[in-house]
Each structure stands twice: as C-alpha cells, then as structure tokens.
Amino acid sequence: MKPSHIEHIGIAVKSLDAAIPFYEKAFGLECYAIEEVPEQKVKTAFFMVGQTKIELLESTDPEGPVGKFIEKKGEGVHHVAFAVENLAEKLVSIQEAGVQVIDKTPRKGAEGLNIGFLHPKSTFGVLTELCEDPSK
Template identity: 75%
Template sequence: MDISHIEHIGIAVNSLEEAIPYYENVLGLTCYAVEEVADQKVKTAFFKVGDTKIELLESTDPEGPIGKFIEKKGQGIHHLAFAVSNVNEALSEVQEKGVAAIDKTGRKGAEGLNIGFLHPKATLGVLTELCSE
C-alpha cells in the first residue's frame, strides 16, 4: 500500500457552531469548508494544517455513527485517515492480509474523496480510514 500522508484526523464534536470558534480563535486555523454528508448522517468542517486536515464531525442523527460514538465515548478523536493512491486497491490489500474492513470497496465521502474504513478491532483500537481522489 502506498500511503503518502495523513489525509486528516476526524474529531467528533457535539456542535460545529461551538467547536469551530475554538479552532479559529484559539488555534488560529481557518475553516475552509462545511459540508453535510447525508448518507453518513454527519456534517463536517475542515481546517488545513500543513498537508494534513482536521475534520470536525457533527452528527445529524443520534442513531448515526457519530451520534453513537459521542453517546458512548464523548467528544474526541474519532478516526485517523491516510491518503492512498487507490482506495479500492488498498482495501483489497489489507483484507488479503487478514485485516477486517468495514467497507469492502470504497464509497463517496466528504470533499468528494473515495473512502473506506478498517475495523478498529483489527487496527489496534484506532478506526482507520483510507482515502483517495
């Protein structure tokens, strides 16, 4: 697998409206995009830090994955995303190596990326996302 960099770090928050000012006013970052990904029941906000992004995730449905995560664990780091050249090839490769994947093939995510998640039980407890353009 050819990981080029950390694409983003996903952070679950109760409210983008409450979280964005911290990243802008305290850390001095700029929110450059807010987007809803309806099929994932989430609204996202993005900040760039060098080649890496911070993705804030607000649930639009308490039964969605972010809503359930916050209910169980509270706000905080949700996942780590790596940039790969081809998400479908990367997902196939990890599955061939015996790593359980949540997504067998890539699907559309925020910012038009193709994404696929690996199961945290197979990745030492870290929900891992693979992303490609």
C-alpha cells in the same frame, strides 16, 4: 500499502457552532469548508494544518455512527485518515492480509473523496480511514 500522508484527523463534536470558533481562535486556523454528508449522517467542517486537515464531525442523527460514538465515548478523536492511491486495490489487499474492514469497496465521503474504513478491532483500537482523491 504505503500512504502518502495523513489526509485528516476526524474529531467528533456535539456542535460545529461551538467547536469551529475554538479552532479559529485557539490555533488561528480558518474553517474553509462545511459540508453535510447525508449517507453518513454527519455534518463536517475542515481546517488545514500544513498538509493535513482537521475534520470536525457533528452528527445529524443520534443513531448515526458519530452520534453513537459521542454517546458511548464522548467528544474526541474519532478516526485517522491516510491518503492512498488505488483505494479499491488497497481494500482488497488489506483484507487479504487479514485486516477486518468496514467497507469492502470504496464509497463517497466528504470533499468528493473516495473512502474506506478499517475496523478498529484490526487496527489496535483506532478507526482508520483510507482516502483517495479521484481527481488525481
């Protein structure tokens, strides 16, 4: 597998209302999209930095994955996402290579991307997401 680029870096925050102005003022970035992903119990906000996005993640449920992450570790980097083609095939081949996955098959994520997460136990402690844009 060879990703084409880092698609985004996910950062868990307690409040998008507090975090968005920081990224806008401190870095001069523009929040171009805010989206709720009910299946993942999260609300997201996106910024472009070159070809890479910053995705802020606010939990909509304390029992959701981001809510639990913030409770355990506090705010901060939640995951790194790589852009790939043929995500379903990549998830199969990475499992065959012995990597533990959270998603055995692709699921829908923010911005209409197909996503699949790799377990941090297999990725040196970093929650890793693979993303595919189905429109390409």
